[in-house]
Each structure stands twice: as C-alpha cells, then as structure tokens.
Amino acid sequence: MFTGIVKDVGTVAGITPRGKGLRLRVQYASVEAFADLSVDESVSVNGACQTVVACGAGWFEVDTVEETLKKTTFGALRPGTKVNLERAVRPMDRLGGHFVLGHVDCVGRVAHIEEAGESRLVSIAFPAGFDAWIVPVGSIAIDGVSLTVARVEPSLLTVALIPYTLGNTSISGLREGSEVNLEFDILGKYVSRQHLAGAAAGSGSRISASWLSEQGFS
Secondary structure (H helix, E strand, O other), rough: OOOOOOEEEEEEEEEEEEOOOEEEEEOOOOOHHOOOOOOEEEEEEEEEEEEEEEOOOOEEEEEEEEHHHOOOEEEEEEOEEEEEEEEEOOOOOOOOOOEEEOOOOEEEEEEEEEEEEEEEEEEOOOOOHHHHHHHOOEEEOOEEEEOOOOOEEEEEEEEHHHHHHHHHHHEEEOOOEEEEEEEHHHHHHHHHHHHHHHHHOOOOOOHHHHHHHHHHOO
C-alpha cells in the first residue's frame, strides 16, 4: 500500500523484453529514501505497484507482466523517461496523501492545461464508466501522485497542481495528449460496489436521514 506522496523522481535506465512482459531497470537519486531497498519489496513506479527482483547502488529492476502493460502507460516507457517513485508505506509512517494500492484502473489522457499563477490546472479525459468513482474534492492518484479533484465533468476530471508538486514529481512534464496512469480512490470503489449490489437486490441503500440520526449523527 502507498499514499501517493512521491519520494523521488527516477529515470528508466534499461528495458529488456521478457516473453510478453518487460524487465525495467530504474535509477534513483535519493539514496536516503532507497538505501535499504531489497529484493521482493514493492515499489510504486508511476502509480503501478511493482516487485523488486534485483537491486544495487542507485538502481533496482522490476518485471512488468503483460496485464500491467495492458492497463498502464508502461508500454510507452523509453530509456531516459522520468518516473515517480514511492516505497510501500510502513504502519508508523504519516499518511500524507490517501490510500493508494498501486493497482492502476485505466489510462487517462491530458485534454487541457491552464496556467493559474504559480499553479497549474490539468484536465484529464478518462474512459466512460469510471465517473461514479470520482467526486469533487475527492482523491485520485495520477502517475502515483496523490491529488485532489477540483472539478468533475462526464469522463473528464481537473486537478490543481501546486508549485511543490510541479517541482518534485514528473507531473510537471505533462503536455496536452500525454497519457497517465489513473487509480481511483478505493473508498469510492467500495461505496459504488455496495450501492450496485443493493440496487441489484432491490433493497436500495439503508442510509437515510433517519438512519443517520439513529446512529448518533445529527
């Protein structure tokens, strides 16, 4: 599990085909953040959870399977590509972002970029069918970065990027037409699933004003 708080921006150093997948070598700069990295650990690479299969001073390698290539932007990676890196969260860590599993839901495409003073508004189009998992001021992981949704339209979401995020992640390199990995908030997924299950059973939701009052909410 991750939080979407990027610890380093790494660089793809090598790509080796392995069957229908790839082995990726990633170089990192933050020795402090990755000094004790070991084989079998999970690392978020641009929002996708990957298992370390080899590592050394300043680098690690992961095996990316065919299913990951289908659901992410990994197929477009090239040597020199910058990627956001985050190690798995520890129970004692501060959860500065939101719960991110590293399981990419789909690939979105940057539709529009607007400069807003020192900040930047980025609108991203995503496949139809995911609208129910997004709410204004909710959380979303874009290329592994925990961000807050500013606006939502049908199949389009907008996030506001502050200067710190622009200066410390690969998000600053996005352009109109860029593809990004999207992971929607796991809490929203569960709520949507329960709602659909209740509707299918004909029971609908038990949550109402009177039910909330009975549970102690006023």
